[in-house]
Amino acid sequence: MTTSEPSAIADELAGRLSPATIIRRDEPMARHTTLRVGGPADVYVEPATEEELGAILKFCGARGVKFFLLGRGSNLVVRDNGFRGVVICLAQPNFSRIEIDGLRIRAGAGAKQKAVAVEAKRNGLSGVEFLEGIPGSIGGALRMNAGAMGGETFNAVESVRVMDFGGDIRELQPSEMSVTYRCCATLKNHIALSAVFRCVAQPRTEIEQRMKAYSEKRWSSQPAAPSAGCMFKNPAGIPAGKLVEELGLKGTYVGGAMVSVEHGNFLVNGGMATAQDVLELIALLQAKAKAERGVELHTEVEVIGE
Ligand SMILES: Cc1cc2nc3c(=O)[nH]c(=O)nc-3n(C[C@H](O)[C@H](O)[C@H](O)COP(=O)(O)OP(=O)(O)OC[C@H]3O[C@@H](n4cnc5c(N)ncnc54)[C@H](O)[C@@H]3O)c2cc1C
Structure with a gap:
């Protein structure tokens, strides 16, 4: 062996x-x-x-x-x-702690994004409300520079504790990291261990109202069925979901994978989908967008495995 x-x-x-x-x-x-x-x-x-x-x-x-x-x-x-x-x-x-220190929040990479938003609200800290409805971890938020409702992760990040692939640990400032729309390339070869978020003090009720409004907006436009969020990056000129809708592809399915009827950029698992169904549906949408509108759709979602 x-x-x-x-x-x-x-x-x-x-x-x-x-x-x-x-x-x-x-x-x-x-x-x-x-x-x-x-x-x-x-x-x-x-x-x-x-x-x-x-x-x-x-x-x-x-x-x-x-x-x-x-x-x-x-x-x-x-x-x-x-x-x-x-x-x-x-x-x-050990990787999921959330600690408040004045206007700062240190959150472990394993902590849920929602948990950080809720803890910030509880402490009257504003700046990370947009994390409320994103179903990932803080590590995923940092790697993807996740964002919603006009905010994005690195707007609020003061520093990130990272481990390189040799096991060495450092604290990095955002200015030392490569950060773009929905991507922190530095975390392609480092592991985020935790991050410090810098917030501003605000009355709890105001933060709560904002989070409630975000949540209502999200759940009125997004499917509840299992998905990976937005499948495609928005191409120049038109949101990917709108493009899919204009092409009349909402509701299109391959096996158990379907384009959500609520949101054209969400592919949902009807219960029995395989990854192959999802990948074939992605390819079908990409081909239609290219053939009918000359638009290249690139996945925001990462595809791994064999
Ligand atoms: C219903 C739904 C709604 C969504 N809404 C939004 C939204 O509004 N805005 C948005 O931006 N995204 C959204 N997403 C996408 C997704 O939730 C985010 O990209 C999220 O930040 C991913 O976090 P994760 O922990 O699930 O990461 P994963 O999916 O597990 O991994 C994503 C990438 O991050 C890397 N990664 C994870 N942890 C670490 C770490 N500690 N260090 C280094 N790399 C790491 C992985 O290797 C991988 O490359 C949505 C998804 C769903 C299902």
């Missing part, structure tokens, strides 16, 4: 890490994505501490084992044959 075999990788990791770190073999990724599709990860790990995360990264580096950092899987399509390598998820409590 070689160390590239999943059982050997899992056994070797178990031998190096404490029992508090969760290690599973053949973990179905459909359980870890909001779209509810995706085959198994060879090895799935939830490190208990930063030290153990560092040890996992060093192990993968030394053995040439591929790894993927999973947040809450709300911006992901995992292919049906799953992921050959190690999926690492910062879901344990």
Whole structure:
């Protein structure tokens, strides 16, 4: 047996890490994505501490084992044959703390975006209300520079604590990071451990009203069925959802995957969709947009796996 075999990788990791770190073999990724599709990860790990995360990264580096950092899987399509390598998820409590210090919030990468928005509101802190309805983690918000309702993550970020793939930790200022629309490229080769958000003090009732308005706006325009949020980046000149609607493609389906009738940029899982259904539907929309309007649609959602 070689160390590239999943059982050997899992056994070797178990031998190096404490029992508090969760290690599973053949973990179905459909359980870890909001779209509810995706085959198994060879090895799935939830490190208990930063030290153990560092040890996992060093192990993968030394053995040439591929790894993927999973947040809450709300911006992901995992292919049906799953992921050959190690999926690492910062879901344990050590990575999910939310601490308030005056006008600052330090949030772990594993914390839910909504939890940070709610904690800010509870403390009369404004600036991260837009995170309220985004179903991802803070790590995912940083990597994607997630945004909504006119706000985006890096507007409020003061610093980000990161680990490089060798296990070394640094605190970076946004000015030291490459940040663009829905992308923080620095986090393609670093792991976000936590971030400090700088807020402003405001009466709690005002923050609450704003969050309520955001929530109403979101739920009046977005489907409740499982999805990965907006599938495509907005091309120049027209929102992707509007383009899909104008092309008459709302309600189009492939197998169990369908273009939402509520929002043309959401592809939803009717319950039995496979990743292949989703990918074929994506390809169909891209082909129609290109053929009928000359527009290239690029996915905002990341596609991984075999
Ligand atoms: C119903 C719905 C509504 C949505 N609405 C919005 C919206 O309004 N605005 C918006 O911007 N997005 C929206 N999204 C998309 C998605 O929620 C965001 O992109 C979110 O920030 C992804 O976070 P995640 O934890 O789920 O990341 P994942 O999907 O798990 O991962 C996304 C990327 O982030 C990387 N990543 C995750 N954690 C870390 C980390 N700690 N360090 C480095 N890289 C990391 C992953 O490797 C991957 O490349 C929506 C999705 C859904 C399902």
